[in-house]
Amino acid sequence: MTANTGKPARAIPGQPDMWVLVLFEALVFTAYFAVYLFHRSAHSELFLRSQARLDPRFGTLNTLLMLTSSLFMLRCVQASRAGAIRAAMTSALITGLLGTAFGVSKITEWIRLVHGGSGFTSNEFFEYYFFLTGIHFLHLLIGFVAIGVIACQLRRRERRSQEVVETCATYWHTVDLLWVLIFSLLTW
């Protein structure tokens, strides 16, 4: 039996089922990263030479956009919890705009790289680079659906499900976390 300490019980944000996706995706990406690091250590000179062809400004900008979008997603959840629907909607909109800016920046970076002669098939580093950033981009697109679900929930007002809002927010934070890991691995 648990003693009643008077503190409110700590609940998992959103549906606990969403954490299955978060953990499973973390496992899958850990496997991708392990394969990448193994090949990076085997061909470190090629990887370092290829990394130097990346424009660090894009990576830094994208990371800032992603982290800021996560901050606004957090504000959206907090506002929704407090019942401040208008503020929550504004934060969700800003999150979506920052995500869009990230997507545009990523596509621009891809185009510049390809025009500069560094395509998907150029060498082993760029094979990983385009694969990891591409699969992350796919996660980002699903993230836009999650923001759409949040917007629909917020519009429902009385029948709004805070659990669904937090579930979608959890997904967005996962996309952010994956980007930070990909950025760290591909840039350094």
Place this chain on the structure above:
Amino acid sequence: MRSIAWHWRNNPKRELWLAWYATVVFYNIFFIVFFPVTHAQPPPHPGWSDAQVAYWFARSHGGLLAGFAIMFAIAGLTAPQNALIAYSMRRMSVSRAFAYSYLVMYSLSALPGMLLLCVVLSVGALRPGRDPAQLHWLYDFGFLSFTGTMGIFLIGSLVWMLAILLDKNRVMPKWFGYLNLCNALTEVVVAPAWIFRTGVLTWNGLISWWINIAVFGIYTGAFIMQLRNLILREDFGDGPLPSLAEATR
């Protein structure tokens, strides 16, 4: 035996159990045929020369013919499996369109996703005297159609996911809906197999095949168990769940 005979005559879930056992039998035979019998999985190297491919056909000749003969005989077992999954969606509080679209998509996807490989590799094995360049063409066609077209399963997985997440009857747990999304995302990863002949993204690559097959194995095990749970919980009742009816009252 008497117990089986009794269930055969009286169990109202006998058709559902038949479909479920058909699924279990299919995947077991699928594994035996594709892995130890034909050696079609894990896939051989995509960068082989004509001579190496011709040697592979010659070495696997008996296994390819015997194994794929079994696959042609049991390929129909995918139908009850798809029907059972569609049935799970018909028990949900979502539109019938989900079940029907899934059924059509998965029925069609069995063609490039499994049968084409069986046909093409059988054609190669049945005419061992062919020009090695032609055998190589068949080899590429077979494995690219098998591995490279996994994307067609993507939309099917997303349809099932959406049905589970929208469902109010709690037919399947939500985590399984999200697992469908994980499976769908790994189906995309095999697409670069069309481009690469060496590396981790080839049709037998570490990422495109080995990690993918691990995810697919977990997903398949999970959906077979979830279908079993569905049948165990099936009460053939109609209308909204008592708890939902109470909530809307």
